[in-house]
Amino acid sequence: xxxxxxxxxxxxxxxxxxxxxxxxxxxxxxxxxxxxxxxxxxxxxxxxxxxxxxxxxxxxxxxxxxxxxxxxxxxxxxxxxxxxxxxxxxxxxxxxxxxxxxxxxxxxxxxxxxxxxxxxxxxxxxxxxxxxxxxxxxxxxxxxxxxxxxxxxxxxxxxxxxxxxxxxxxxxxxxxxxxxxxxxxxxxxxxxxxxxxxxxxxxxxxxxxxxxxxxx
Amino acid sequence: xxxxxxxxxxxxxxxxxxxxxxxxxxxxxxxxxxxxxxxxxxxxxxxxxxxxxxxxxxxxxxxxxxxxxxxxxxxxxxxxxxxxxxxxxxxxxxxxxxxxxxxxxxxxxxxxxxxxxxxxxxxxxxxxxxxxxxxxxxxxxxxxxxxxxxxxxxxxxxxxxxxxxxxxxxxxxxxxxxxxxxxxxxxxxxxxxxxxxxxxxxxxxxxxxxxxxxxxxxxxxxxxxxxxxxxxxxxxxxxxxxxxxxxxxxxxxxxxxxxxxxxxxxx
Numbered sequence: 001x002x003x004x005x006x007x008x009x010x011x012x013x014x015x016x017x018x019x020x021x022x023x024x025x026x027x028x029x030x031x032x033x034x035x036x037x038x039x040x041x042x043x044x045x046x047x048x049x050x051x052x053x054x055x056x057x058x059x060x061x062x063x064x065x066x067x068x069x070x071x072x073x074x075x076x077x078x079x080x081x082x083x084x085x086x087x088x089x090x091x092x093x094x095x096x097x098x099x100x101x102x103x104x105x106x107x108x109x110x111x112x113x114x115x116x117x118x119x120x121x122x123x124x125x126x127x128x129x130x131x132x133x134x135x136x137x138x139x140x141x142x143x144x145x146x147x148x149x150x151x152x153x154x155x156x157x158x159x160x161x162x163x164x165x166x167x168x169x170x171x172x173x174x175x176x177x178x179x180x181x182x183x184x185x186x187x188x189x190x191x192x193x194x195x196x197x198x199x200x201x202x203x204x205x206x207x208x209x210x211x212x213x214x215x216x
Numbered sequence: 217x218x219x220x221x222x223x224x225x226x227x228x229x230x231x232x233x234x235x236x237x238x239x240x241x242x243x244x245x246x247x248x249x250x251x252x253x254x255x256x257x258x259x260x261x262x263x264x265x266x267x268x269x270x271x272x273x274x275x276x277x278x279x280x281x282x283x284x285x286x287x288x289x290x291x292x293x294x295x296x297x298x299x300x301x302x303x304x305x306x307x308x309x310x311x312x313x314x315x316x317x318x319x320x321x322x323x324x325x326x327x328x329x330x331x332x333x334x335x336x337x338x339x340x341x342x343x344x345x346x347x348x349x350x351x352x353x354x355x356x357x358x359x360x361x362x363x364x365x366x367x368x369x370x371x372x373x374x375x376x377x378x379x380x381x382x383x384x385x386x387x388x389x390x391x392x393x394x395x396x397x398x399x400x401x402x403x404x405x406x407x408x409x410x411x412x413x414x415x416x417x418x419x420x421x422x423x424x425x426x427x428x429x430x431x432x433x434x435x436x437x438x439x440x441x442x443x444x445x446x447x448x449x450x451x452x453x454x455x456x457x458x459x460x461x462x463x464x465x466x467x468x469x470x471x472x473x474x475x476x477x478x479x480x481x482x483x
Contacts, residue, residue: 155455159414160421162451183427184417213427 016191018153019060021118023126023146024174030118031198045194054089056120062151063113092119092127103135114150124203153189183213279458281411282323284381286389293381295323297462308461317352320382325409327375355382359392366398377408411452453480
């Protein structure tokens with residue numbers, strides 16, 4: 001018999017997932033797992049949680065999947081309006097403020113998603129941003145901790161990044177570091193995993209790779 | 217005070233007697249009627265104080281992180297020394313580790329009261345074993361004994377997350393990891409406590425070489441493992457508020473147990 005049971009899980013743990021972004025020397029990388037689940041049942045293993053805003057700006061959204069989708073649509077719309085009016089791509093710092101504002105507009109009925117932004121500004125300096133689900137910004141100090149995390153495996157990812165990150169990584173080293181952190185972190189979280197997607201954003205190109213880890 | 221307010225009661229005053237007022241039914245006054253036979257005005261439920269059950273809990277989580285790592289001929293058990301309650305620090309120098317035999321240590325995080333009692337009980341049981349059998353209980357035996365001790369309290373558990381580390385009778389390092397009611401497993405490394413989620417994936421990557429194809433041909437020596445553990449606790453202390461102050465480290469080898477204390481950030 002297929003009994004419908006609910007478990008006492010928080011709304012941000014309903015779908016699960018882990019997002020991670022890291023800064024290197026004139027490059028940033030953003031990575032996420034690929035699981036889409038409903039509580040403990042895995043529904044899909046190729047879910048995309050990283051969205052390209054423009055060539056040098058990516059956003060990852062962790063949390064409730066329906067809010068991820070809706071919030072992404074809102075951002076896509078706002079970005080399209082911005083580029084039509086301004087006739088240029090939005091700066092990462094401005095985009096970070098936009099995300100904060102949009103989330104705080106819903107202060108008393110929030111979107112249950114936690115954004116992570118990775119981009120390169122006009123001088124090709126890395127920009128990282130994370131926030132809680134009501135828009136409180138976190139822009140890390142690039143010299144001491146150039147990484148941000150979000151999702152159900154955030155503690156695991158924090159532990160990995162704290163030990164493995166160091167400043168001044170080049171794109172290949174950055175890719176290796178962020179991949180190891182993502183795989184090891186999501187392996188210990190039952191709501192995140194089924195591989196990973198990594199985008200490494202360099203001034204001239206974006207390298208996208210799919211990781212294969214423990215497929216559970 | 218029954219927590220419910222009636223506008224009507226202010227008007228009733230001294231007139232709250234049985235059968236007073238026209239149109240009242242004889243007998244007890246009904247709480248939803250005022251004394252004049254009209255429905256009493258009420259506040260909406262959202263503005264009325266609701267009864268709330270208050271309950272004392274026998275458990276407290278005093279925080280902290282414990283770790284054990286086994287090598288071929290050594291075992292290192294480490295735990296931070298911070299005792300917390302809520303957002304306060306009760307002590308910076310409280311040990312979570314007890315030396316049970318010359319070849320075995322136990323580290324426990326969770327409720328400090330249960331940890332102290334459990335360690336005392338284990339030491340007592342080990343002393344009885346020593347008297348009855350004329351020798352120390354070997355580490356795998358201690359592992360089993362702890363599991364049965366914890367399960368003996370299945371319906372009012374010891375709120376402790378234990379890690380046992382030592383050398384078995386062959387001199388090989390062994391680590392046992394437990395949940396609160398005694399489910400246990402022998403492993404090469406284990407971590408428990410508030411910093412568990414932060415440290416465990418790092419150990420997976422650096423000790424078990426998961427998701428890498430870089431397993432070195434030479435194993436880490438005892439000294440290299442010690443340096444790794446100090447780094448691990450420094451990282452955990454950065455992100456976990458309950459981990460910090462000092463790390464107590466016991467290194468068990470065939471020559472005995474060595475103790476080291478490593479300072480961490482005090483914030």
